[in-house]
Amino acid sequence: MNIMMLLEMAAATYPERVAFMDGADGSAITYQGLFDAARSRAASLTAAGCTRLAKLDVSSLATPIGLFSSAWAGMPYVPLNYRLTEAEITALLARITPAYLVTDENRQQSFSGHGDIKSVSRAHFLDDSEHAAEHKDDWSMDPDDVAVLLFTSGTTGVPKAAVLRQKHLVSYILGAVEFASADESEAALVCVPPYHIAGIAAILSSVYAGRRAVQLSNFSAEAWLELARREAITTAFVVPTMLARIVEALEGEGSANLPHLASLSYGGGKMPQRVIERAMALFPDTDFSNAYGLTETSSTIAVLGPDEHRDAAASEDATLRRRLVSVGIPLPGVDIQIRDEAGNVLGPNQRGEIYVRGEQVSGEYEGKGRLTDAEGWFPTRDAGTMDEAGYLFLEGRADDVIVRGGENLSPGEIEDVLLMHPAVADAAIVGIPDEQWGEAVAAAVVLRPGESTSESELQAWVQTRMRSSRVPKRVEVWDELPYNETGKLLRRLVKARLQ
Amino acid sequence: MAVLKTGARLKSAVCDGEVMVVSAPAADITLTCGGADMVDSATNADERAAIDPDHAVGIRIGKRYITEDGGLELLCVKSGDGGLAADGALLLQKDTKQLPKTD
Structure with a gap:
């Protein structure tokens, strides 16, 4: 097994279709072009004598070329988070040398004297004339070869390098995507970071389905909407905070005016019920899917599909309606x-x-x-x-559970209740040390623009809806909650500030 | 006869067809395409024999083929005119359910 085989099938079946397009500059590559580029870069990777291909850069055509060429060359592909500090990046790079590093022009200069790193700029990596056109025709089919090393976000400590082998990625694609199921008009908008498992999955799914993937490297709701309209995007994946911002940007409009968008999937964090309900109203003809997955599981393991979204949203029954915030089956x-x-x-x-x-x-x-x-x-x-x-x-x-006087409390259910308050835009619940109970419930909330409320009002709000043990002992109003760039709430920072 | 290895790529000796083993039982299987034993994909085909007319149903790229008990599953990675068979019994094309798009 090898993900290169998926690209080979795609290039044999729809060679002239556009595979990827960089939304920033409009540059594009066909499936045959991508296959040929993977071959020639595999030759360069092999010749450089490195053991990993590291990529420290925003999404571009170099992203899929990097992923597939490393699979052809038989070395792990390691996309790094370019938003980390220089010290953090240096520490991660030290764990993966000798490495062939593809990065932006500025950074390339700073790595040029490094003995264990062969650094090239994105422009150099993308320039066909810089690479040999020939390389061996086949690649290893050993299912245990490491395809990708992904550093976890490290929200709880030193980043761990998750190992994804060829068999994991190929199994995921064969289980989740029907080969060549997309017709020529289908286009996916990829806005998740390239160092995130969803970014890897988006590349592989798009290739196997035969879609044109349009890359958006710096997300903003306005840029997303503009690109989706301009490129007649038919399918997209967003994290919950992105959808919240898109919904916000469309505030005051009756519909999103994206007639081509047939499906919109989301995952990577908890979706507030209010956001998904509003999104479904703004995108009445779009199929919504909630995908739950982890880096360690090669992305999606459970899905709440479009019909289930519609049934839950239309239902009067509380149990069925609650399925809207389920991650499916x-x-x-x-x-x-x-x-x-x-x-x-x-x-x-x-x-x-x-x-x-x-x-x-x-x-x-x-x-x-x-x-x-x-x-x-x-x-x-x-x-x-x-x-x-x-x-x-x-x-x-599991680590976020608050243990108050021997009772296990889940932050999520208290946050859900706070989010139902009309003045509350966002909420985080954490446990803080408490002499009497061991841990006490504390809340940080962000208010909707122009709204106001008080600690006692929010405590009363929870009191009337949940058991008294759930009522926050303290509620603070903040300007914003700390999230990482993929929308994961950084609970330890909330905790530190509330203590 | 051989125990098929998951992930291995095999090709037909009588047509263009190629497959990858998705899953296989830990038992000896004679895998044929077009009536002739399949060979390692790195093998160079010299002259091709004719396809057995009883094994000429063809295989299509991207489709999956299984034995009746589901123990053996192959992915067609290159279309061909021959039909797949395990120990003489033709494989069935696996029905796949279209899932919602998730990424």
Whole structure:
């Protein structure tokens, strides 16, 4: 198995179709062009004598070329977060040398004297004349070859390097995407960062389906809407904070006016019910899907599909309506269980840790091995419940549980209640040390523009809707909550500031 | 007869068809395409024999083929005129459910 085989199939079936287009400058590459570029860059990678291809740059045509050429050359592809500090980047690079590094012009200069790093600029990497046209015709089909090393966001400590082997990525694509299912008019808008698992999955899915992928390297709601209209985008993936901003930007308009957008999927964090309901009203003809996945599972493992979105939104029944904030049911070939701390499998609606098993699940970190148990189950560290019908609900990170006087409280359910308050735009709940209870509930909220409220009003709001143990002991109003660039709430920063 | 390895790529000896093993049982299987044993994809084909007319249903790129019990699954990576068979029994084309787009 090798992801290059997916590109080979695509190039053989629709060679002249545009595969990728850089939204910033309009440059584009066809499927045959991408296949040929992967071959010639594989030759350069091999000749450089490096063991990894690292990429430290925004999305561009160099992103898919980098991913596939490294697969052809048989070396891991390592996309790095270009928003990290220089010190953090240097520390990550030291873990992956000797590396062939593709980066922007400015950074390339600063790496030029580094012995273990062969650095080239994006322009150099993209210039056909700088690379040999010939390379061996085949690539390794060993399913255990490492395809991608992805540094996790490190919201809880030193970044770990998740190991994704060829078999994990190929299994994910075969399970999730029908080959050549897109017709020539279909175009995907890719705005997730290239160093995020969703960015890798977007490339592979688009190639296998046969879509034209349009890249947006610096997200803003205005740029996203403009590019989606200009390129007649038919499908897109966003993280919840992106959708919230898009909805905000469309405030006051009856519809999004994106007639081509047939499907819009989202994932990577918790979607506030108000945002998805508003989005569905603004995009009445668009199919919404919620995808839940992790870096360690080669992206999506559960999906809430378009029909389920519509049924839930139209339902008067509270149980059915709540499905709108569910992450759906497992993909075919993926098994999910909820377990308690002792490892016992829990029944419907019981809160515990989410475990996952399947061909696409890696669960491996470099230097640490696989964290799966003997039966292949991987502990996600995400907390969740599953209802009687098998719909999965996320309840935050297992580590985020607040233990107040022996009672386990989930931040998510308290946040949901605060978010229903008309003045509250965003909310974060954390546990802070408390002499009497061990931990106490504390809240940071962001208010909607022009609105006001008070600590006592919000405490009363929670008091009337939940058990008294859930009422925040303290509520602070902040200008904004700390998120990382993929929309993950940085709970430890909230906690530190509230303590 | 051989135990097929997951991820291995094989090609037909009598047509253009090529497949990749998605999953396989840990047992010896005689895998044929067009009635002739499939060979390693790196093998150079000299002269091709004719396709057995009973094994000429053809395979299509991107489609998956399975044994009746589902134990063996192959992905066609190059279309061909021959039909796939395991131990003489023709493989079936797997029905795949179209899933919502997720990325």
